[in-house]
Amino acid sequence: MNLMSTEQVAEFLGVKVERVKRLARESLLIAKSEDENGEPQFDTAEVAKYKELAERFGGL
Numbered sequence: 001m002n003l004m005s006t007e008q009v010a011e012f013l014g015v016k017v018e019r020v021k022r023l024a025r026e027s028l029l030i031a032k033s034e035d036e037n038g039e040p041q042f043d044t045a046e047v048a049k050y051k052e053l054a055e056r057f058g059g060l
Helices: 006-013 017-025 044-056
Strands: 003-005 031-034 040-043
Touching (some): 003 006, 017 040, 040 044
Antiparallel strands (some): 031 040
16 A cells, blocks of 8 residues: 655645645545654545546546
8 A cells, every 4th residue: 555645645636735634534535544743644546546536526
């Protein structure tokens, strides 16, 4: 399992970091762990699946 930081997810999805944090709070993206600073880290495969699903529904 490859993990992505909040910033990496934001860049991959083309959104702001605040949006990624909101998606995590709303349980639309589930953090798999936290880094040493307490920031969430996300599974790369799950982020890609979320992006694909969001694009099918009309975009992020």
